[in-house]
Amino acid sequence: MKKFLTNERNHKFLVPILSVLFGFLAGAIIMIFTGINPLDGYRALVKGVLGNPRKFGEWIVVSTPLMFTGLAVAFGFRTGLFNIGAEGQLIMGSLAAVAVGILVKMPKIIHLPLALLAAAVVGALWAFIPGILKAKFKVHEVVVTIMLNYTALHLVNYGIKILPGSTNTRTVNINSTASLSSEFLSKLTSHSRLHWGFVVAFIAALAFWYIIEKTTFGYELRAVGFNPHASEYAGMKVNRNIVLSMMISGAFAGLAGAMISIGTFDYARVIGGFEGYGFDGIAVALLGNNSGLGIVISAFLFGALKAGSSAMALAAVPKEIANIIMAFIVLFAAMNYGIKMFLLRLGKEEK
Amino acid sequence: GCGAPAKEQKEEPKNKEEQQASKETFRVGFVTDTGGIDDRSFNQGTWEGIVKYAKEKGWEEGKQYKYIQSNEEADYIPNLSAFGDEKYDLVIASGFLFKDAMKTVAPQYPDSKFALIDEVVEQPNVASIVFAEEQGSFLVGVAAAKATKTKKVGFIGGMDFPLIRKFHAGFVAGVKAVDPSIEVVAQYAGDFGNPGLGQQIASTMYEQGVDVIYHAAGGTGNGVINEAKNRVENGQEVWVIGVDKDQYEDGKLSNGKSVVLTSMMKRVDVAAYNIIEATQKGEFPGGKVTKLTLAENGVGIPEKNPNLSDDIIKTINEYKEKIIKGEIEVPTTIK
Amino acid sequence: MEYIIEMLNIRKEFPGIVANDNITLQVKPGEIHALLGENGAGKSTLMSVLFGLYKPDRGEIRIRGQKVNITNPNVANELGIGMVHQHFKLVHNFTVTENIILGQEPTERGRINIEKAAKKIKALSEQYGLDVDPYAKIEDITVGMQQRVEILKMLYRDAEILIFDEPTAALTPQEITELIEIMKRLVKEGKSIILITHKLKEIKAVADRCTIIRRGKYIDTVDVKTTSEEKLASLMVGREVSFKVEKKKAQPKEVVLKIENLVVRDSRGLKAVDGLNLEIRSGEILGIAGVDGNGQTELLEAIAGLRKVESGKIELLGKDITNMPVRKRTELGIGHIPQDRHKHGLVLDFKLGENMVLQTYYKRPYSKNGILNESVINKKAEELIEEFDVRCGQGTETITRAMSGGNQQKAIIAREVDRSPALLIAGQPTRGLDVGAIEFIHKKLVEERDKGKAVLLVSLELDEVMNVSDRIAVIFEGKIVGMIDADKATENQLGLMMAGSSEDKKEGDR
Amino acid sequence: MDFNFMKFISILIPMTLTSAAPIISASLGGLFSERSGVVNIGLEGLMMIGAFAAATATVLIEGSLGAISPWIGILIGIIAGGLVSIIHAYVSINLRADQVISGTAINLLAGGITIYLAQIIFHQQRTKAFLYGIKKQNIAGLSNIPVLGDMFFSRIHITSYLVIAIVFVVWYVVYKTPFGLRFRAVGEHPGAADSMGINVYKMRYIGVILSGMFAGLGGAIMVLTQDIQYTYATIHGTGFIALAALIFGKWHPIGVLGAGLFFGFSQALGIIAYQIPFLSKLPQEFFWAFPYILTIIALVLFSGKSVAPRAVGKPYEKGER
């Protein structure tokens, strides 16, 4: 057992698991301090995501866009870029998918992929701006993406209004041929909004892993991320890679938007402010250690906290506790060095 | 429960249906939008109505009435469904944004009854309740026209939604009814949650000589009130007109007075109270639209208006009568 | 007081490695004491212990006979110990003065009194003949000047015991000569010096005694006057080392690289290479000698494609490559051992295996249709590791950052040589390496020559240029000012040309 | 609206100053953290903490202390920001955590904990409204200067000038004092500082805690000048704008001042431009997006080599283990 704890090879999964446990522990302590029985809270949380098939379906629905924004942020990180702009790319992508869904008429087999493609392309184009500004003018991507988030918000709110049939608050429903939603899945989970998006998300996570680890393109991106000078020395096109990497990151974020607009809703809505998927994506990516599998797992974890928070609120636990637990999990994940030391010391003391 | 058991205020059952309904098993669920139950607006109002009814019946919170707050729009459907799953008798949602969610969820739970405030959904088990905001706004428009010294008044909207345009249209009509020469400037902030922006827009309006601003802008309106407080503390004479609830307290100054001239109240609490009562009585108006107007006191100004002179109140009441009688038709849209 | 410093039975362990294993070092007052050992022998670690950067696991330190506990650099400073680190510890965007006073700033009502400090620094630098501008920014001054700033840092703090960790690794011959003079002057003024260097000639030139360590263990302390360079080397490595590069006479054939009227600007926009002409043939090693900053870096970068050419022409095997992208040049046959191995040569966070295919990853057999073939890559890497004796903990899986500098360099050389280019550019390939590693690398360069490749060697060390090259071109202010056959060159003559006093040599003649 | 240039300016300047003050303050916080070598994307969260603490304190004490309450509130906001930033300091300095992760955690935590506490203290998801915010006022003496007095010193928040004064103090401290020299050295080359006997960890702690205090100040000013209570929307992304201003201002106090003012200015310009008749024909969304677009354009125009502190984001590992 001690060997198991101190073996550094096991730390790869032990440390995240412990971070999560500590996060829930911290949440429990806060609940106790404020006079709430944590067992009630957590029982409600579990019931909130597994209580019935519909809740399970909704859990997946909530987690799906998080997987995509997590992948988007992580793709940037892996290539040395900090994409705080997933939120904006997501908003752009959501409108693009809906626009294709409304304006075009064709069979589902083409229409749906086309809508997804539109979301990815528009997300990528929106991310192209910070990419090219960084490559050409050395402007910091963090500033540009923050500014573009707000720009996207207003631009999309405007775009929604000019689509045919829109009111001041939303578009008309998309043609069903462009929708991710599925009678079958919904029935399976007793009327949840479960749609095919999660399948697309799994494919995306797989693609992420494959591109980064297995392709020459991924090799280049990683090299540029770690050391642009050496990459230039080796004949790689550094600027082109920065732009491409930003665009792929944006494409993932754009798809996250599609998950919401043509998966969860089937229309696009005017929104008053950010819904936070992009920012949550940062946490998802970091907790998932910027790896494909890690992101899938951490997206489901965060999704559970989000989806289950209303169930907790129903059990009289203020729903903010979900945010607080998330924060602690991320904090403990950040402390991985400390946790490693803790494990090593545990092992030593027992010797 | 560890507290004292809830007191049962058993009333004489009038008929079989009510007997059924007033049993301890009657349960009301409320789904808020992202504002939460203390948004000083329709969520809070609705909840207050529910609480008032529940208190009268001695219901216990958490057992017979509960709310779920939505974090974002995507939560509406799951939150409504959560009550449906638990077979709540009546599920209330307030806010026009719930329209689509309600349309989706209600048919899935034919045994539950739903009430939607601020929008209309045509389903047999959904009661729709809407307000004549334009009528109430007309009255505060009259107040503004009477109070302005500069002959310039302002309107600040949160986002440019049809609902907010009703406030806008009614207000303009009210102002112009008193004195067509009064200028009304209007601006939408594009945001319900940015007080700084509200403050700045208000500031530019007051700088232009506007001395009364009517806001329908939620949190952004906080900034409008703040700006007015600042100006008054600096000796300028300006006013704000509150929205949804009586905002007199929010405009309190250090000298105990308030910059809130009056407020356009939307009695969502009344709506919520009434719908529960009707449902328990077995008179659930399923598939119908209930419109709360000045006549039902569904909209209007607060009873107490320390900042309005008797003369103004009198004028307002005159217009109120005319509207109720149908002599004045208040527009709901603005060009 | 016989010894000013005594480090007795020092032990320092890092996870997985004993860097210092029972080492003893005794320094007499007023002497220059050399510390000699291979890369990774534990010299820097020992000095870090003395300077309070590391805490020893065991052992005792005495300063002027007193037992001391040096817990941090402040304590070392108070004891009069100063250190010039192997990698300079200077803040690049601070001025000379700011760097020197850092931590001991003279103030006037809470404000730093820069003028006062600058005056004191000026005076100090004149006293020791150091010649620095107190107001210059570090990033704008030469490496030699930066080193003098490091020395001033110690003098400013009245240090009496000065530690120099490989002070000459990055200096030009002229600067080295000056440094040696400075050290002699310091000792004359009553300071004691510990000098770490891999260059035996320098030890012979200045040191009184020399302590040798090998793989973390104490070997011996010898009197330098009575010990030959060969003896020092064999004590250090544990075997005989040959200093002379063994090679046959060159057999130059066709022209591989031809440079005409090349003009290249440096990062500040000044003409660093200014109308340079050069030809290299297959089967020869052309050495470029010159004082640092005369356009060597820009020349190499221009040939490799890392820097834009302003005007002129570069031809490789008859093809014009002046404006070709890096990748095309690489494919045409340029191999490049870059001067700055950490910046350009390696992706330090990559595994060693990945670094071995930095230029070829996209080609068969390392990848097919854009998909990497890891097993082929690793097999290749293992071959190279074996052939070039690259020492690394976990083979191809080793994260390159965790390797020692010498082994990182070997990895680069393995990769570049293996790509079998027509032209091999080597920028200071042995900087900072121990004699054993240097010997190996020189042998490899000669081997490549003998295989019929053209080798362009740039080094700031005259010895290396003279030993390895077949022909020597002297660069001065961006031009080739002289070309001599290596076997006819004398140090004196080269030195003069490098200083710009060109005799009537025609540039680029042959 | 009849446009008279002077009037235009005298509306624009106070608006600019009011919205710039919190940005500049938080951005200075970022400067302290990043100049010492620690990335701080938690500015948003720290602003929330400062705003919440300031609003809560003001509400709780104004009954007994009256008009001085908001100033005590500001103090409490500063302290609260400083305290919470210790978490970031500990995790990223002692535990060598990824500083971006730690900052993200601070943002998440602040969003949750402020509302959670509001529910415990006020039984609602916001603080109560305070009576005494920071009021706009004329600055005695200066407001009577012809023309300039009207533009710069009438009906403005005194906190805006306070923040501008702080900018110059920060500039002085960072560039003219021994503390500043050491502090910058730690962010550029901690190894060099360490070898000169400077305690790198201590300097970084100071930097991060100062960043929390300045962000707290920014949040406090924001809630007390622009809002009437703390709500989840009070800060609404201003911390991220401050982060952008830090980068735009090239990690220099005066640059930060310029960037903050620029941002406040373009927001005010967007509002006013909409009131110009022929411009109001454009979609409103254009004016809402205007400040952000303008900032991007400015960034491109003033682009140059990045001057981020060299060691920023890299945990410092002292030799000892």
Ligand SMILES: Nc1ncnc2c1ncn2[C@@H]1O[C@H](COP(=O)(O)OP(=O)(O)OP(=O)(O)O)[C@@H](O)[C@H]1O
């Ligand atoms: N901080 C550290 N952590 C782990 N190992 C270290 C550390 N510093 C040095 N080492 C290891 O300790 C050994 C001695 O290193 P040291 O730097 O003292 O060698 P050196 O003699 O100065 O070598 P060089 O000639 O290359 O400068 C090496 O094997 C090195 O890899």
Ligand SMILES: Nc1ncnc2c1ncn2[C@@H]1O[C@H](COP(=O)(O)OP(=O)(O)OP(=O)(O)O)[C@@H](O)[C@H]1O
């Ligand atoms: N934390 C560490 N873990 C493992 N090895 C380390 C660590 N820190 C330093 N080292 C190793 O210690 C060795 C000695 O470091 P040092 O700074 O003395 O010189 P160097 O990097 O070998 O450079 P050069 O070869 O130019 O002398 C390095 O090769 C480095 O790889």
Ligand SMILES: [Mg+2]
């Ligand atoms: Mg060393």
Ligand SMILES: [Mg+2]
């Ligand atoms: Mg070395």
